Amino acid sequence: MAKIETLDANLFYGDFHALKNISMQMEENTVTALIGPSGCGKSTYLRLFNRMNDLIDSTRITGQILVDGEDIYRKNINVDELRIKVGMVFQKPNPFPKSIFENVAYGLRVNGEKNKSYIEDKVVQSLKQSALWNEVSDKLTKSAFELSGGQQQRLCIARALAISPSVILMDEPASALDPLSTAKIEELIHELKKEYTIVIVTHNMQQASRVSDYTAFFYLGELVEYGQTVEIFTKPKLKHTENYITGRFG
Amino acid sequence: MPKPFYKKLFEKIIEGILALSGSITSLAVLLIVIFLFKEGLGLFNRSPISEGYVLAVNKSNPISKIDANLVKQIFDQEITNWEKVGGKKDSIILFHLDDINSIYTEAQIGENLENLPTCISNVVDSIGGIVAFVPKSYIKSDFKGKVIEPVNITPKEFLLGKEWYPTAEPSAQMGILPILLGTLWVSLGAILLSLPLGLAVAIYMAEIANARVRNIFKPIIELLAGIPSVIYGFFGLVVIVPLIQTVFNLPVGETALAGSIILAIMALPTIITIAEDSLRTTPRSMKEASLALGASRWQTIYRIVIPYSISGITAAAILGIGRAIGETMAVLMVTGNAAVMPHSFLEPVRTIPATIAAELGESPKDGLHYQALFILGSILFIMTLIINLTVEYISSRNKLGKR
Ligand SMILES: Nc1ncnc2c1ncn2[C@@H]1O[C@H](COP(=O)(O)OP(=O)(O)O)[C@@H](O)[C@H]1O
């Protein structure tokens, strides 16, 4: 069974048809890259998986999205629980104006975790997993805003990991970072793949080819081509895909 | 290409006009402050005894100075023995000018009152425990009694005195504590009522209501801000006052509570608008991050949105208080205006603005009462100044914190 399955999904922002008849499957413990020119619907598609598009008035969604075989748009689903299972890292680092510790503990606290030592263990573990522990272990009570951009983004990853999701959505997680921080994030994605299913939006072709197992190319709201990353990058089936990947448009 | 000369000149002129308007505004504020204090400060150099009158006692009386409050108690016959005010053990005998007719005949006093000074002098001289409250003009150089000096009103007595009888005779009572407390009680009550409600509406408008609902609510709230305060007072008098009277089974419904309710309604638009604006400054990314971690909408509101905009909410509350403290008309109409120390919200109280509005018209210019009202005005001004500075401080700290 695929970890995430999309069946003929459509999304409308009011009258604007932003996603058109998307169907695809994503396997467990893989990294899937979503690529395509700006405005083609990558973020919109990514945000379907944790129902982030619900926050926008006037969106209409048809089709089905299954996570672990469960339709996440069915009636009576607990969206908060879905979001625990499907974590998200945003384009710009967006830590809370709280301490480093409280940022990571936030998800546990809002989900009712009261056990102090459990929270502490989990915070440390998540910071280690996101390769930030060595840099912040002595300043956990400092404000998250004192960290550099790259550190903040890894803090946001730690924050997402702390509530033990099984899927992590990343929307251009390195686009606001310097090359060194970007390399660290990419390395991290390699590590995390062992335990998590990752869907990452990127407009950086090298990044997509470096980090992902599968690549999906979107254009004007349509899924143009989807396959193993090696194949998409070495012998794409469609001329359109090839042109985009080789940088001839977009 | 360099700008032509006339364009530069034009810009300079505009700049000059703007700078001038700025300085004129500041100057106006400064003048108001100077005016308030100048008119008021004379109060502390004056005797509280009614203008043109003196208090006279027998020559044997050791008392030479007396406090305004004691004068009142003596003439209210609450103090009946000189011993109580530091004199000899002798009962106090009050003497008003009218009393002269029961001692001397009209013939003795004289057709044109030409013998009145002598008569007064004789009376004061013959009764040991006397205190006479008589016009200064009848005290001649051959007066056989002793004129006692009343102690000037001190700032401390003014601020902490519990009795406000600015036109009482023989000595005015200028304690503003009941009025100060009345103002604070009514304002505090107002903020306790309007802050939770205003915050709730602000949260609803900023975080929950959709655009359509907001478009209905927003103009209504703005309308609320535009209603003249006398209309609020009218509404309070006709609706709230009788309601309070029946609900609490009171003899009168004009109470601090009525004032607080009306002020709460009046402060709502300020609180809602400012709190909503500040709630809206919470970045969308912050809210999304919270929701994406499985937090519910409410958890996101109270763990992220409110803490993020707390300084704006504080400013809203303080400006709401500011609105309440300075409000005059509506409060004047519904609080009953009794200048007594407030003990509960179900008693009449009187506020500073209401006192000034009600009494300034009847107080002779440059008189004691007039000056006292100006000091009250200055105190009100200082209160609002502190409020505004606090808001300024909070919002500037806010800007630094969120760089
Ligand atoms: N909240 C919104 N309301 C209306 N249109 C939107 C909204 N968000 C995105 N869109 C539109 O949907 C399309 C896809 O946007 P997005 O998914 O953000 O693209 P991408 O992430 O690929 O750059 C764009 O044309 C964008 O203008």
Ligand SMILES: [Mg+2]
């Ligand atoms: Mg995007």
